[in-house]
Amino acid sequence: MKKSIITDASLVSAYMQGNESALGDLITRHKQRIYSFIYSKVFDRDVAEDIFQDTFIKVIRTLKRGKYNEEGKFLPWVMRIAHNLVIDHFRKNNRMPKFENKDDFNIFSVLSDGSLNAEKQLIKGQVENDVRRLIQELPEDQKQVLVMRMYKDMSFKEISEQTGVSINTALGRMRYALINLRKVIDKHNIVLTN
DSSP, X not given: OOGGGSOHHHHHHHHHTTOHHHHHHHHHHHHHHHHHHHXXXXXXXXXXXXXXHHHHHHHHHHHHTTOOXXXXXXHHHHHHHHXXXXXXXXXXXXXXXXXXXXXXXXXXXXXXXXXXXXXXHHHHHHHHHHHHHHHTTSOHHXXXXXXXXXXXXXOHHHHXXXXXXXXXXXXXXXXXXXXXXXHHHHHHTOOOOO
C-alpha cells in the first residue's frame, strides 16, 4: 500500500501499536496546515514553532496513554489541541490574538481556520454558551442583528427586511455589536474556550 493512501486512522492505530515512524508520517502530512493555522494567530515564527512542538507533545502523550478515540477525526482533534495552546499563549501574555485580515473584529476568526469546517463547528460549540452570555450585554438593536446573522444565518438583506431598517443600518449595527462584544471580552478578560 502506498503511503499516500494510508488513512490518518490507520497511521494512528499503527503508532499506538508501537510503529514509531507512523507518527512521523502523520506530522509530515499535516505539518503545513497546523503550523499555518498557529502562525495565522500568533504572527511570530518562534512562538508558532513552540506551539507546534507543544501540540505534538500533547498528541504523543495522549496516544501513548491510549486515550485517543476520535475515530477518523485526527486533524480536527490536533487542530483543537493547537487552538487551545494558542489561547493559553495569549492568556499567559494577557492579550487576545491579532485580527489583521478583517476590518471588523470577528469573534470566530481567532477560533478556527475557515477551511476547517469540522474544527469550526467544534470550537463554535465550545464557546456558544460564553458568547450567548456576552451578547446579553449588548444594546437591543445590536443584539437583534447579531443573533439574526450569527445564529439564524440570515443575509443583511433579510435582516433589513425583517427589522425595517436599511441594509447599511443593519451592517452598522452588526459592526458596533462586534466592537462592543470585543470591549466586553476585554473588560472581563474572557478567553473564549472551555
